[in-house]
Amino acid sequence: MSEQFHPQIEPNRKLSALAGLAARYGDPAHSVAQGGHVRTIAAGHYTVAGLSKHLHLGDFVGHRSPRGLHLGEVVRVEPELAYVCPIEPGEPIAIGDTVIRKGAFRVGATDSWCGRTINALGEPIDGLGPVLAGADRRPIVTTAPPSMGRRRVEQGFRTGVKAIDIFAPLCLGQRLGIFAGSGVGKSTLLSMLARADAFDKVVIALVGERGREVREFIEDTLGDNMAKTVAVVATSDESPMLRKMAPLTAMTIAEHFRDQGENVLFIADSITRFALAIREVATAAGEAPIARGFPASVFTELPKLLERAGPGEEGKGTITAIISILVDGDNHNDPIADSTRGILDGHIVLDRTLADEGRYPPINPLSSISRLARKAWSADQEKLVSRLKTLIHRFEETRDLRLIGGYRAGSDADLDMAIKQVPILYEVLKQTPSDRPTADAYADLAHALKAANNAGNANARARA
Numbered sequence: 001m002s003e004q005f006h007p008q009i010e011p012n013r014k015l016s017a018l019a020g021l022a023a024r025y026g027d028p029a030h031s032v033a034q035g036g037h038v039r040t041i042a043a044g045h046y047t048v049a050g051l052s053k054h055l056h057l058g059d060f061v062g063h064r065s066p067r068g069l070h071l072g073e074v075v076r077v078e079p080e081l082a083y084v085c086p087i088e089p090g091e092p093i094a095i096g097d098t099v100i101r102k103g104a105f106r107v108g109a110t111d112s113w114c115g116r117t118i119n120a121l122g123e124p125i126d127g128l129g130p131v132l133a134g135a136d137r138r139p140i141v142t143t144a145p146p147s148m149g150r151r152r153v154e155q156g157f158r159t160g161v162k163a164i165d166i167f168a169p170l171c172l173g174q175r176l177g178i179f180a181g182s183g184v185g186k187s188t189l190l191s192m193l194a195r196a197d198a199f200d201k202v203v204i205a206l207v208g209e210r211g212r213e214v215r216e217f218i219e220d221t222l223g224d225n226m227a228k229t230v231a232v233v234a235t236s237d238e239s240p241m242l243r244k245m246a247p248l249t250a251m252t253i254a255e256h257f258r259d260q261g262e263n264v265l266f267i268a269d270s271i272t273r274f275a276l277a278i279r280e281v282a283t284a285a286g287e288a289p290i291a292r293g294f295p296a297s298v299f300t301e302l303p304k305l306l307e308r309a310g311p312g313e314e315g316k317g318t319i320t321a322i323i324s325i326l327v328d329g330d331n332h333n334d335p336i337a338d339s340t341r342g343i344l345d346g347h348i349v350l351d352r353t354l355a356d357e358g359r360y361p362p363i364n365p366l367s368s369i370s371r372l373a374r375k376a377w378s379a380d381q382e383k384l385v386s387r388l389k390t391l392i393h394r395f396e397e398t399r400d401l402r403l404i405g406g407y408r409a410g411s412d413a414d415l416d417m418a419i420k421q422v423p424i425l426y427e428v429l430k431q432t433p434s435d436r437p438t439a440d441a442y443a444d445l446a447h448a449l450k451a452a453n454n455a456g457n458a459n460a461r462a463r464a
């Protein structure tokens with residue numbers, strides 16, 4: 001870490017005021033101006049003596065070494081000692097080194113950040129030159145707008161992904177999770193959703209991905225859309241502190257755009273890796289695990305981050321959040337999946353069996369739910385979707401029976417209809433990233449069903 005990040009950090013007013021007082025009155029608080037010093041050093045953290053009274057959880061401190069100033073975050077405060085997780089592990093650190101308080105970490109996004117890829121500290125990593133901070137510098141740890149002051153979520157929008165627009169349509173300001181095991185299609189679906197044209201800005205947090213995947217995601221899949229996108233990246237080889245900060249930095253950038261009145265799409269891939277990073281940091285600080293190895297702070301940080309998305313106050317824009325959740329061994333009840341599901345206004349479930357059949361995106365239409373679908377559907381659409389779900393259900397529950405020849409056509413009108421229409425529906429829902437986003441998924445579906453019907457009638461006439 002070098003000195004160049006100083007402008008990102010709030011000037012320490014309290015500290016300089018204290019130092020001023022100390023100078024005037026010869027107060028012992030004078031030592032604050034010099035900061036504290038390193039008392040103990042462990043694998044994931046170090047402790048600082050002499051600053052406890054002046055530090056808050058989440059504050060940043062700077063540790064001075066001969067190589068410069070290294071940032072760390074305060075993760076625990078005791079009367080005599082403060083525990084600090086360094087942002088970059090491996091920095092040279094020695095007992096007695098000076099540590100100074102820096103206050104909250106801030107980022108100052110501007111429109112010029114669009115098209116850029118930055119790290120969790122707001123520094124460019126795309127080789128395209130400096131990223132300049134604007135005047136609107138916000139702490140990356142903050143609270144959501146008061147819920148009563150927020151606008152209501154009620155304006156539907158099209159994502160361009162047919163399976164979602166038909167079965168789980170979304171509203172601006174909604175919070176949606178995409179749940180799946182690894183390699184099933186989460187990142188690909190997110191990149192398709194990032195192209196929805198309802199948004200003025202897109203902010204993407206890529207957490208814990210391999211470097212190669214990040215490049216692929218940004219260069220191949222985002223393409224032209226990168227012009228209105230800011231990507232915040234913390235790859236798997238970076239410190240847990242940076243992986244933990246990336247979604248917070250991204251959300252802060254999204255809030256800046258929202259407060260300019262814009263509709264922002266916030267994407268985090270994956271929130272599970274964010275949770276794992278919080279766990280790593282918390283464990284290093286000595287927090288005890290409570291659920292499957294996860295400490296309590298994981299379950300408070302997740303809602304805190306997601307609450308920040310949603311509609312803004314009157315006159316401001318919205319933040320629609322779409323996050324991916326890695327479900328461990330396809331177990332949809334692991335603690336992270338469980339606790340996030342409760343905070344979200346909808347979830348998309350990706351099924352490995354659909355992916356294996358080549359039915360991409362592998363969205364399960366029966367288990368994917370948007371809690372705000374009613375606001376996005378018309379009455380007719382709602383009726384149609386309910387009918388389609390019944391047909392899919394009939395089709396799937398009789399799959400084995402039909403395979404062994406246990407069903408004769410004509411004995412169940414509903415099932416006959418399902419056998420005819422569901423395969424057409426499945427075909428319509430297929431979409432790859434190279435397909436253009438669909439303007440009207442219902443029209444596509446109606447068109448396909450009508451074409452199949454006409455072909456069927458023509459065949460019947462030919463046979464007659």
Ligand SMILES: Nc1ncnc2c1ncn2[C@@H]1O[C@H](COP(=O)(O)OP(=O)(O)O)[C@@H](O)[C@H]1O
Nearest residue numbers: 182183184185186187188189360361431432433
């Ligand atoms: N919509 C899609 N169309 C075609 N292939 C897809 C689609 N979604 C996923 N895939 C295939 O599945 C692979 C894994 O997808 P990915 O999005 O990286 O999964 P995850 O993020 O869940 O690990 C991709 O490399 C691609 O081959």
Ligand SMILES: [Mg+2]
Nearest residue numbers: 186187188269
């Ligand atoms: Mg992925």
